Amino acid sequence: xxxxxxxxxxxxxxxxxxxxxxxxxxxxxxxxxxxxxxxxxxxxxxxxxxxxxxxxxxxxxxxxxxxxxxxxxxxxxxxxxxxxxxxxxxxxxxxxxxxxxxxxxxxxxxxxxxxxxxxxxxxxxxxxxxxxxxxxxxxxxxxxxxxxxxxxxxx
Amino acid sequence: xxxxxxxxxxxxxxxxxxxxxxxxxxxxxxxxxxxxxxxxxxxxxxxxxxxxxxxxxxxxxxxxxxxxxxxxxxxxxxxxxxxxxxxxxxxxxxxxxxxxxxxxxxxxxxxxxxxxxxxxxxxxxxxxxxxxxxxxxxxxxxxxxxxxxxxxxxxxxxxxxxxxxxxxxxxxxxxxxxxxxxxxxxxxxxxxxxxxxxxxxxxxxxxxxxxxxxxxxxxxxxxxxxxxxxxxxxxxxxxxxxxxxxxxxxxxxxxxxxxxxxxxxxxxxxxxxxxxxxxxxxxxxxxxxxxxxxxxxxxxxxxxxxxxxxxxxxxxxxxxxxxxx
Numbered sequence: 350x351x352x353x354x355x356x357x358x359x360x361x362x363x364x365x366x367x368x369x370x371x372x373x374x375x376x377x378x379x380x381x382x383x384x385x386x387x388x389x390x391x392x393x394x395x396x397x398x399x400x401x402x403x404x405x406x407x408x409x410x411x412x413x414x415x416x417x418x419x420x421x422x423x424x425x426x427x428x429x430x431x432x433x434x435x436x437x438x439x440x441x442x443x444x445x446x447x448x449x450x451x452x453x454x455x456x457x458x459x460x461x462x463x464x465x466x467x468x469x470x471x472x473x474x475x476x477x478x479x480x481x482x483x484x485x486x487x488x489x490x491x492x493x494x495x496x497x498x499x500x501x502x503x504x
Numbered sequence: 505x506x507x508x509x510x511x512x513x514x515x516x517x518x519x520x521x522x523x524x525x526x527x528x529x530x531x532x533x534x535x536x537x538x539x540x541x542x543x544x545x546x547x548x549x550x551x552x553x554x555x556x557x558x559x560x561x562x563x564x565x566x567x568x569x570x571x572x573x574x575x576x577x578x579x580x581x582x583x584x585x586x587x588x589x590x591x592x593x594x595x596x597x598x599x600x601x602x603x604x605x606x607x608x609x610x611x612x613x614x615x616x617x618x619x620x621x622x623x624x625x626x627x628x629x630x631x632x633x634x635x636x637x638x639x640x641x642x643x644x645x646x647x648x649x650x651x652x653x654x655x656x657x658x659x660x661x662x663x664x665x666x667x668x669x670x671x672x673x674x675x676x677x678x679x680x681x682x683x684x685x686x687x688x689x690x691x692x693x694x695x696x697x698x699x700x701x702x703x704x705x706x707x708x709x710x711x712x713x714x715x716x717x718x719x720x721x722x723x724x725x726x727x728x729x730x731x732x733x734x735x736x737x738x739x740x741x742x743x744x745x746x747x748x749x750x751x752x753x754x755x756x757x758x759x760x761x762x763x764x765x766x767x768x769x770x771x772x773x774x775x776x777x778x779x780x781x782x783x784x785x786x787x788x789x790x791x792x793x794x795x796x797x798x799x800x801x802x803x804x805x806x807x808x809x810x811x812x813x814x815x816x817x818x819x820x821x822x823x824x825x826x827x828x829x
Contacts, residue, residue, distance in 0.1 A: 408786060409779075409782035409785050409786045410777075410778055410782040410783065410786075410823070413779050413782050413823035414779070416823070416824060417823040417824055437795075440795045441789075441790045443795075443797060443800060444789040444792045444794075444800050445785070445789040445790065447789070447797075447800055447801055448785055448788070448789040448804050448807070448810060449785065449789075452785060452814070455614070455810065455811035455812075455827070456811060456827050456828055457828040458824070458828055494829075495824055495828055498826065498828055498829065499823070499824060499825050499826065
């Protein structure tokens with residue numbers, strides 16, 4: 350793995366592991382992460398999981414707050430299109446996701462730091478793969494600079 | 505009347521990084537100015553009075569009753585005066601969008617200091633600067649040393665620099681709201697908790713807007729205001745024009761929409777909102793009338809500058825308060 354260390358607070362590049370906020374919907378992706386657990390699948394311990402009832406519940410304020418408070422990346426997991434427990438919540442999430450991506454591009458935040466995946470309750474293996482992939486991508490990308498730049502009042 | 509025996513209030517109005525519109529909105533009290541000066545002495549007001557900074561420095565701490573600070577904090581002079589006026593004032597009020605949320609000057613947070621200086625001193629078509637001269641903080645001339653305030657990397661809201669008692673939002677604030685607040689202070693009405701946004705009504709612009717809204721809202725295509733002929737009757741959002749009304753607190757009297765222009769959010773967010781732009785981003789995205797990913801991307805493509813539009817007045821006050829470098 351490439352050595353990346355943009356964060357002076359991190360003791361060394363090797364010690365740094367990404368912190369990924371995972372926001373999973375109760376009905377599909379959260380259940381999938383449960384399945385990954387009981388199936389004893391291995392994946393990196395980089396995620397902090399936040400369970401919401403529906404991916405449509407994810408207010409863009411959650412995403413921006415997470416970035417500004419030090420999340421290196423955010424993974425959103427919801428039900429596949431057509432499968433939403435509340436019929437259309439995941440579509441609302443999809444629309445917000447794409448507009449957020451456009452906003453992030455303007456703010457110079459790498460698009461890889463926000464990922465949306467449809468993972469059904471039976472796809473525990475897929476969940477482990479996605480977390481593994483994403484951890485590697487973010488490890489290569491390095492720490493998120495947002496917190497450092499928004500909290501430090503530089504003059 | 506009993507008030508006539510009361511000592512007069514001391515009031516100051518100051519501008520940081522501002523356009524001057526807020527000071528003019530204070531002048532817009534018109535003949536009510538007579539009521540104002542009956543109750544208050546204006547001790548410091550650069551746009552109208554010749555009081556010097558040294559006169560302010562000579563004032564005792566907490567000797568000014570009310571200071572209306574308009575404008576954002578963008579350089580060392582703004583910051584210095586914010587600290588001075590905080591010390592000299594009993595009530596420091598962030599007056600107008602710039603002091604409240606950064607305002608239009610806050611859009612400079614989309615650029616670095618270097619980019620701004622380069623644009624201003626090298627690139628603008630009207631600039632001829634072959635020697636690449638840049639303003640210096642100090643310059644020695646035979647008469648002594650000339651100084652300029654330091655230009656900061658970021659634009660700040662007033663309360664990111666000093667403790668603020670109240671916020672009166674707006675670009676500029678409606679003069680009627682200022683008079684209401686002023687008279688409340690004069691009459692000794694119990695003031696809201698410190699840190700409150702005052703001169704607003706606790707509901708969104710849409711509550712007061714007279715335009716007709718459809719029940720099942722959806723957007724097939726976004727339009728810039730100049731791309732359509734506004735029918736003057738139906739909600740801008742129903743016509744596909746982005747309006748920040750749903751995310752903006754009332755207080756202005758929906759003046760822009762009454763003037764057939766969509767709301768741009770100068771009054772700031774509702775009280776429980778932490779990031780105004782995120783709220784309007786959410787509202788607008790949700791209304792896109794498609795479940796197909798490519799179609800959604802196509803519709804979003806029509807919003808040229810979401811960050812600049814959704815954070816028109818609130819970028820320095822938002823969660824990600826500047827472009828990351």
